[in-house]
Amino acid sequence: MSVAVxxxxxxxxxxxxxxxxxxxxxRRFRIAGMVAVGIASLMLVVLLGSIxxxxxxxxxxxxxxxxxxxxxxxxxxxxxxxxxxxxLYAQVPAATDRATRRSLNxxxxxxxxxxxxxxxxxxxxxxxxxxxxxxxxxxxIDQFMKGFIRRDVPESERRLNDVKIAxxxxxxxxxxxxxxxxxxxFTAGDSREPEQAGILGAVVGSALTLVVTMLLSxxxxxxxxxxxxxxxxxNRWTDLIEVNIxxxxxxxxIIFGLLGLAVFLGFFGLPRSAPLVGGLVMALMTLPVIIIAxxxxxxxxxxxxxxxxxxxxxxxLQTVTHxxxxxxxxxxxxxxxxxxxxxxxxxxxxxxxGMVAFIVDIPGGLTDSATAIPVQIYMWADSPERAFTERTSxxxxxxxxxxxxxxGLAVFLxxxxERRW
Amino acid sequence: MSVQTxxxxxxxxxxxxxGIHGTKMVARDVKVFYGAKQALKGIxxxxxxxxxxxxxGPSGCGKSTFLRCLNRMNDTIENCRVEGLIALDGExxxxxxxDAVQLRARVGMVxxxxxxxxxxxxxxxxxxxxxxxxxxxxxEMDEIVQTSLQRAGLxxxxxxxxREPGTGLSGGQQQRLCIARAIAVSPEVILMDEPxxxxxxxxxxxxxxxxxxxxxxxxIVIVTHNMQQAARVSQKTAFFHLGDMVExxxxxxxxxxxxxxRTQGYITxxxx
Numbered sequence: 001m002s003v004a005v006x007x008x009x010x011x012x013x014x015x016x017x018x019x020x021x022x023x024x025x026x027r028r029f030r031i032a033g034m035v036a037v038g039i040a041s042l043m044l045v046v047l048l049g050s051i052x053x054x055x056x057x058x059x060x061x062x063x064x065x066x067x068x069x070x071x072x073x074x075x076x077x078x079x080x081x082x083x084x085x086x087x088l089y090a091q092v093p094a095a096t097d098r099a100t101r102r103s104l105n106x107x108x109x110x111x112x113x114x115x116x117x118x119x120x121x122x123x124x125x126x127x128x129x130x131x132x133x134x135x136x137x138x139x140x141i142d143q144f145m146k147g148f149i150r151r152d153v154p155e156s157e158r159r160l161n162d163v164k165i166a167x168x169x170x171x172x173x174x175x176x177x178x179x180x181x182x183x184x185x186f187t188a189g190d191s192r193e194p195e196q197a198g199i200l201g202a203v204v205g206s207a208l209t210l211v212v213t214m215l216l217s218x219x220x221x222x223x224x225x226x227x228x229x230x231x232x233x234x235n236r237w238t239d240l241i242e243v244n245i246x247x248x249x250x251x252x253x254i255i256f257g258l259l260g261l262a263v264f265l266g267f268f269g270l271p272r273s274a275p276l277v278g279g280l281v282m283a284l285m286t287l288p289v290i291i292i293a294x295x296x297x298x299x300x301x302x303x304x305x306x307x308x309x310x311x312x313x314x315x316x317l318q319t320v321t322h323x324x325x326x327x328x329x330x331x332x333x334x335x336x337x338x339x340x341x342x343x344x345x346x347x348x349x350x351x352x353x354g355m356v357a358f359i360v361d362i363p364g365g366l367t368d369s370a371t372a373i374p375v376q377i378y379m380w381a382d383s384p385e386r387a388f389t390e391r392t393s394x395x396x397x398x399x400x401x402x403x404x405x406x407x408g409l410a411v412f413l414x415x416x417x418e419r420r421w
Numbered sequence: 422m423s424v425q426t427x428x429x430x431x432x433x434x435x436x437x438x439x440g441i442h443g444t445k446m447v448a449r450d451v452k453v454f455y456g457a458k459q460a461l462k463g464i465x466x467x468x469x470x471x472x473x474x475x476x477x478g479p480s481g482c483g484k485s486t487f488l489r490c491l492n493r494m495n496d497t498i499e500n501c502r503v504e505g506l507i508a509l510d511g512e513x514x515x516x517x518x519x520d521a522v523q524l525r526a527r528v529g530m531v532x533x534x535x536x537x538x539x540x541x542x543x544x545x546x547x548x549x550x551x552x553x554x555x556x557x558x559x560x561e562m563d564e565i566v567q568t569s570l571q572r573a574g575l576x577x578x579x580x581x582x583x584r585e586p587g588t589g590l591s592g593g594q595q596q597r598l599c600i601a602r603a604i605a606v607s608p609e610v611i612l613m614d615e616p617x618x619x620x621x622x623x624x625x626x627x628x629x630x631x632x633x634x635x636x637x638x639x640x641i642v643i644v645t646h647n648m649q650q651a652a653r654v655s656q657k658t659a660f661f662h663l664g665d666m667v668e669x670x671x672x673x674x675x676x677x678x679x680x681x682x683r684t685q686g687y688i689t690x691x692x693x
Binding site (some may be wrong): 308323 | 494530531549553603
């Protein structure tokens with residue numbers, strides 16, 4: 001018996017061609033996806049690379065060694081400038097005439113005499129002795145040492161004249177200039193002098209602002225989300241509220257700044273430039289984000305869990321607090337932290353309430369004048385000194401570090417508390 | 422949720438003084454609406470104490486809706502409106518004297534899909550007694566957990582891993598855990614909404630045996646799509662069709678000698 005070999009339609013030439021086209025389409029899609037990911041990664045690398053390559057030098061700072069003679073007369077007159085200058089002239093014996101010496105004065109940071117004064121005040125027994133101290137060099141010397149001011153540029157176009165460069169060479173020759181880790185960057189407030197400027201004031205300002213934001217927006221946001229998702233009747237009013245919350249999340253942040261200016265400063269008369277007001281404004285801004293994220297997390301809890309709890313006689317509130325909320329918590333935390341991270345990086349609303357200001361002191365409380373990290377970045381980026389360029393990048397790196405830390409925390413919490421059902 | 426009790430007071434069944442199988446729950450002209458859509462068109466039914474009542478019928482006929490009226494789980498559904506009277510021991514469950522939370526402690530429920538809490542086996546059982554303040558000591562709670570698991574026939578399988586998550590059990594074990602959770606609060610009635618539909622035949626046989634044992638202490642109402650199951654576990658069967666309760670009688674009677682031809686059509690598999 002012979003079996004007639006009939007080809008199924010799925011074995012036909014036409015079908016094979018169709019199959020090949022399908023696979024080709026899939027391959028094209030894959031390649032497009034990989035190219036997209038590649039471009040995105042490349043941009044990220046370029047961005048981070050440019051920030052790091054410009055900013056890493058800010059973590060080092062040139063210092064000059066001085067043999068200071070703390071003679072009694074000068075200390076009593078509090079003429080530390082003279083002490084410092086004498087020590088410097090001693091380091092560069094070649095400089096003897098007035099003009100050269102005057103230009104030598106610019107080698108040291110204008111803060112050097114104050115540093116010395118602080119040292120003597122802390123330890124009065126130093127009076128009358130000769131001490132070896134390392135003081136910060138002026139930012140231009142620092143930049144020269146880092147190679148940002150080039151020797152081969154004609155003197156008329158160079159920011160350091162030949163006399164200063166000769167003096168630096170002399171200092172380098174006898175080992176009186178060194179590069180150390182720039183602790184000032186982390187321990188000082190803002191300053192007009194780059195070598196004396198630090199980010200701490202802005203970090204503290206940001207921290208205080210975020211504390212206010214968190215204390216307000218987290219409980220209010222979660223409570224609002226729980227009410228809207230679990231208890232509120234679904235009617236026209238709650239629909240309206242939902243639409244408005246979604247719209248608020250898309251409102252430009254400067255509008256919240258204007259609102260803060262009008263309401264918190266104008267109506268309630270709260271102090272200008274204060275982290276308290278910054279926090280209030282940021283809380284308004286992050287509330288919709290937290291509410292939306294929390295509602296999504298609550299919605300993702302399977303209804304069978306609610307039924308199970310209600311079925312054994314739990315009240316609606318017990319159902320929410322014992323079962324639904326714990327299960328939704330990882331999602332809520334992620335949303336909250338991402339909202340906080342957004343608030344940390346926000347500048348525009350702070351413009352409106354006066355947190356863009358040159359503030360040297362480190363804020364000690366919620367009503368002290370303060371600024372925030374992104375604002376500090378903006379202000380440094382605006383400064384003409386070459387040394388602020390690298391400090392801007394360094395501040396961006398510090399801000400990014402905080403953001404990565406917060407997002408890492410969000411991922412960690414999600415992994416830790418996430419449960420399967 | 423609005424309830425209209427326009428039933429005359431005489432229609433309220435009083436609790437029978439004697440009789441092994443007194444009436445536990447009564448439904449009189451129960452109508453349920455989801456928005457404008459009517460899901461139940463006036464159900465009259467009596468559920469007897471310490472017996473198993475099976476609700477059968479094609480999908481969408483309103484069995485589950487009716488079941489969920491008995492412990493007011495329908496309260497949680499938006500737009501759901503219940504009319505008519507449902508009484509537990511002669512008391513209107515939608516009346517002022519009965520609170521939904523209290524009612525659900527008295528009328529427990531087991532759902533179609535096993536839904537243990539994502540907590541330990543122990544906590545799954547202990548949750549109900551804990552919120553109702555049934556156990557005052559740890560020992561007492563341990564006792565309740567053990568008894569409940571024993572009654573649900575799960576004790577021997579899980580006694581060494583009470584601290585492990587309930588979600589890690591097999592499907593059949595999870596469903597027995599849910600039954601143990603329901604009986605831990607000592608309800609009077611247990612409602613089961615297709616409790617075996619997600620289980621294999623062996624696990625199903627387990628649960629069916631269990632239902633038969635539980636009948637001694639509890640009144641059970643079970644919704645099932647499985648006719649053999651209804652025949653095996655129940656003493657009374659009610660056939661639902663398109664929102665009507667067509668017929669309710671002793672299970673044997675329904676399966677051997679149905680009065681309505683729709684019932685006959687359904688149980689013989691002509692449609693459904």
